[in-house]
Amino acid sequence: MSAISKRGSLAFLILATSASAVLAQATASPMIPPSWAQGRVEGSTSNLAPHPPGMSALPGAEIPLSKIKLPKGFEIALWAEGMPNAREMVIGPKGTVFASTRFVGNVYAVVEKDGKREVKIIAKGLNKPNGVVIKNGSLYVAELSRIIRYDDIENHLDNPPAPVVVFDKLPKDEAHGWKFMKLGPDGKLYFNIGSPGNIVMPPYTHAQIARVDPEKGILETVARGVRNSVGMDFHPVSKELWFTNNGRDWIDDSLPNDTLHRVSRKDMNFGFPFCHQGDLLDPEFGQGRSCAEFDPPAAKLGPHVAALGMRFYTGKMFPAEYGNNIFIAEHGSWNRSKKSGYNITRVTLDKNTKVKKLEVFAEGWLDGEKFWGRPADVQVMKDGSMLVSDDVAGAIYRISYKK
Amino acid sequence: MTFYRGAIAAALALQFIAVGPAALAADAASGKNKAQTCLACHGEGGRSVNPFVPSLAGQPPLYVYYQLLQFRDERRKNPIMSPVAVGMKDADMRDMAAYFAQEKPAPVSPASNPELVKAGEKIAQVFHCASCHMPDYSGQNHIARLAGQQRDYLALQLRGFKTGSRPDIDGTMASAAQPLSDQDIDSMAGYLSSFE
The missing domain is CATH 1.10.760.10 (Cytochrome c-like domain)
Known part of the structure; x- marks a missing residue:
């Protein structure tokens, strides 16, 4: 290396160092609040903040299931316990129930043997492994920024194989970075890539429903303008994708609603961050825009209810009118002065395309203004009963029906 | 916008403290x-x-x-x-x-440089630290008490959140600490440790 180029690179080094110092100074002054606090009105003294995450499990005997109210003929019972932060559920062909976690990094497997249920931890130390799917005997797990696969899992629950990386190019943002994942009728893995903040102009890679072909590793956009979906399922007859979406925070107690959406064609855009719930322009990003530019939701679910896991009811145990209804686990509000949600909501459709009726199916997790549990997902069992995961109590319940 | 402001003011009037998961029995x-x-x-x-x-x-x-x-x-x-x-x-x-x-909280650490305290107060406002840590920094639920905490420990933890060597549960502290400069962190530690 010549003396000149040496001097040149030294000068560059000095420049780069001082530039990064300037940058550090510059980023220090117009500071961005943490993602949950973005969009708060300036000078607000509200002390609303996200609830503590469920990190431990309530002992089964302390879970007050008698507080849960259901329609006549339905019953709820504790099905599995000791699963801190249990979230999305998927059922294997041999009947193993797998449950994901958002905060503790575990994936659980619940097996039934001789009438008894046993909870196994099949994976530990993963990064927000919130999405689980079963395909061809493999368990696919969506972490924060990648999808991994455990092959032939139901035959190796006590000695799971090392995971195979399926796709590792997803964004690494923590805010709305955890994924709900669902296997499509096309064999692809569908999931959310949420907005990287409460209310921000998202990059084109975010605020969407995406899918990955697990064999070819190709990532595609399914729908845009979706703030954060943490629940989706395919209609059993039409095969169309339906999903829940969580609305922005800090407008007020009554707006905007969380929403239910139907994806009926390609290239749909549901409005985030410009338009919320199909008819409410954002106070900041909505300026100069119109909600008519975007696709409206299929239903408004209520403000701040935190609509998470949703499934179509495909079983035979519940009365016939429940067939192909949607069940939604409402995790419950934090950004609201009076709590709402904390229930399982039933949605009845008209001709498989339009929402006819919304009603609360199960409630009682909220006791006054205190909650003892929060529903995170629902899943239909082979016998037609329905499982409900609770990520605060760290348990799974089973709802059954007797005439 | 005026409509929203009014509604938010109404919501704030209710002033309500978040309640966490049902208290677990402890001895x-x-x-x-x-x-x-x-x-x-x-x-x-x-x-x-x-x-x-x-x-x-x-x-x-x-x-x-x-x-x-x-x-x-x-x-x-x-x-x-x-x-x-x-x-x-x-x-x-x-x-x-x-x-x-x-147990009774520890007495306040030796007084910090008042300029640091002032700078720290400003940063705490921008980041809404008091929303979770409470206006007197006594903490709540799973959120730490910061009042009267050891200043060097606070600075070390903020640096840990910034670099990721201290992982936090939901990414909130990482997103808060990443934009902070070294000097900002010292200011925050000085400000927070000065609370009783």
């Missing part, structure tokens, strides 16, 4: 016995006199419990705390957390 008296070995480093009653060891006295019980859970699983890595936590049962952790929660 502070038994926690006191179990916590005796902790006091060698964390100080009498959990009032630390070591600049790099945190005071635990007056911490919200859910905070101490959740930190112990994370030390045990090595999600929060520390060469001293993980081996200590590995033998603990959930119930032991809850009992010790209940004991430290009822």
Whole structure:
């Protein structure tokens, strides 16, 4: 290396160092609040903040299931316990129930043997492994920024194989970075890539429903303008994708609603961050825009209810009118002065395309203004009963029906 | 916008404190016995006199419990705390957390440079630190008490959140710490440790 180029690179080094110092100074002054606090009105003294995450499990005997109210003929019972932060559920062909976690990094497997249920931890130390799917005997797990696969899992629950990386190019943002994942009728893995903040102009890679072909590793956009979906399922007859979406925070107690959406064609855009719930322009990003530019939701679910896991009811145990209804686990509000949600909501459709009726199916997790549990997902069992995961109590319940 | 402001003001008038998961049964008296070995480093009653060891006295019980859970699983890595936590049962952790929660908080650290305190106060406003840590920084639920905490420990933790060497549960602290400069962190530590 010549003396000149040496001097040149030294000068560059000095420049780069001082530039990064300037940058550090510059980023220090117009500071961005943490993602949950973005969009708060300036000078607000509200002390609303996200609830503590469920990190431990309530002992089964302390879970007050008698507080849960259901329609006549339905019953709820504790099905599995000791699963801190249990979230999305998927059922294997041999009947193993797998449950994901958002905060503790575990994936659980619940097996039934001789009438008894046993909870196994099949994976530990993963990064927000919130999405689980079963395909061809493999368990696919969506972490924060990648999808991994455990092959032939139901035959190796006590000695799971090392995971195979399926796709590792997803964004690494923590805010709305955890994924709900669902296997499509096309064999692809569908999931959310949420907005990287409460209310921000998202990059084109975010605020969407995406899918990955697990064999070819190709990532595609399914729908845009979706703030954060943490629940989706395919209609059993039409095969169309339906999903829940969580609305922005800090407008007020009554707006905007969380929403239910139907994806009926390609290239749909549901409005985030410009338009919320199909008819409410954002106070900041909505300026100069119109909600008519975007696709409206299929239903408004209520403000701040935190609509998470949703499934179509495909079983035979519940009365016939429940067939192909949607069940939604409402995790419950934090950004609201009076709590709402904390229930399982039933949605009845008209001709498989339009929402006819919304009603609360199960409630009682909220006791006054205190909650003892929060529903995170629902899943239909082979016998037609329905499982409900609770990520605060760290348990799974089973709802059954007797005439 | 005026409409929203009005509605928000109405919501604020209700001034309500978030309530966490149902309180888990814990026995502070038994926690006191179990916590005796902790006091060698964390100080009498959990009032630390070591600049790099945190005071635990007056911490919200859910905070101490959740930190112990994370030390045990090595999600929060520390060469001293993980081996200590590995033998603990959930119930032991809850009992010790209940004991430290009822202890009188440590006295305030020696006064910081008033300019740092002023700069720290401004940063705390931008980041809404008081929303979760409470206006008097006494903490709540799983959120740490910062008032009267060791200044060097606070600075070390903020640097840890910034670089990711201290993982937080939901990314909130990482997103808050990343834009902070070294000087900002010193200001924050000075400001927070000056609270009683």
